[in-house]
Amino acid sequence: MERKAMNEKVECASCPKLVCNSKYHDQGPPNCPTKTKRDIVERVLAEYNKPEVYEFARQASIQEFEGQIDLPEGRTPRHPRIEEVIQFAKKMGYRKLGVAFCGGLMNEGAMLNTILKNRGFDVVSICCKGGAVPKETIGITEEQKVQGPGVWESMCNPITQAEILNDEDTEFNIVVGLCVGHDSLFFKYAKAPTTVLIVKDRVFGHNPAAGLYLSHSYYRKLLRKEPLES
Ligand code: SF4
Numbered sequence: 355m356e357r358k359a360m361n362e363k364v365e366c367a368s369c370p371k372l373v374c375n376s377k378y379h380d381q382g383p384p385n386c387p388t389k390t391k392r393d394i395v396e397r398v399l400a401e402y403n404k405p406e407v408y409e410f411a412r413q414a415s416i417q418e419f420e421g422q423i424d425l426p427e428g429r430t431p432r433h434p435r436i437e438e439v440i441q442f443a444k445k446m447g448y449r450k451l452g453v454a455f456c457g458g459l460m461n462e463g464a465m466l467n468t469i470l471k472n473r474g475f476d477v478v479s480i481c482c483k484g485g486a487v488p489k490e491t492i493g494i495t496e497e498q499k500v501q502g503p504g505v506w507e508s509m510c511n512p513i514t515q516a517e518i519l520n521d522e523d524t525e526f527n528i529v530v531g532l533c534v535g536h537d538s539l540f541f542k543y544a545k546a547p548t549t550v551l552i553v554k555d556r557v558f559g560h561n562p563a564a565g566l567y568l569s570h571s572y573y574r575k576l577l578r579k580e581p582l583e584s
Pocket residue numbers: 365366367369370371372373374375382383385386387388
């Protein structure tokens with residue numbers, strides 16, 4: 355693939371201006387996509403004009419707006435994510451939800467299942483090990499099994515999770531702690547829109563942001579420089 359010229363490379367994460375949320379949005383840096391990618395910005399507007407996308411985006415922004423409230427002491431967040439997921443699903447009029455959870459987060463999946471049912475939803479939940487397909491199917495060796503050689507291990511099966519929820523005609527899916535990469539496959543194959551309640555992080559109690567917050571102190575090893583393997 356041809357490399358893009360350096361001055362075209364989009365690097366919002368290094369932006370010194372962050373003017374895209376203001377009336378000065380045309381005053382970003384030279385590589386600002388608000389200026390350099392106008393063709394994409396304009397083309398994408400047609401997507402938002404699709405009625406179902408329009409409504410989804412509109413309700414998501416209303417959910418964003420409702421996420422905080424101005425109190426005398428200052429702007430204050432209002433809802434934990436789990437409440438926002440429920441509120442958003444209700445705004446969209448969804449009745450049937452899918453929960454795709456990791457077997458290692460069975461308790462969390464069960465708690466979410468109860469909460470969603472209590473709030474009136476029809477819930478289909480599927481564990482990552484559902485289908486009980488052995489790991490050997492995808493080339494995992496005995497030495498690469500989590501529980502050690504000789505033990506039956508079912509592969510995490512996110513495509514089956516997605517297809518079962520597709521088969522159940524879920525209207526909105528919620529991911530609970532799927533592994534890195536397994537979550538990617540779930541997103542790729544699930545037909546209904548999907549949100550994430552829990553992002554797996556085995557070290558930081560499913561709060562991967564903690565790794566970022568600690569990267570300038572106890573976890574500064576995250577900032578080490580190293581080349582990609584050639
Ligand atoms: S869109 Fe432009 S102004 Fe906004 S963060 Fe990216 S480079 Fe900066």
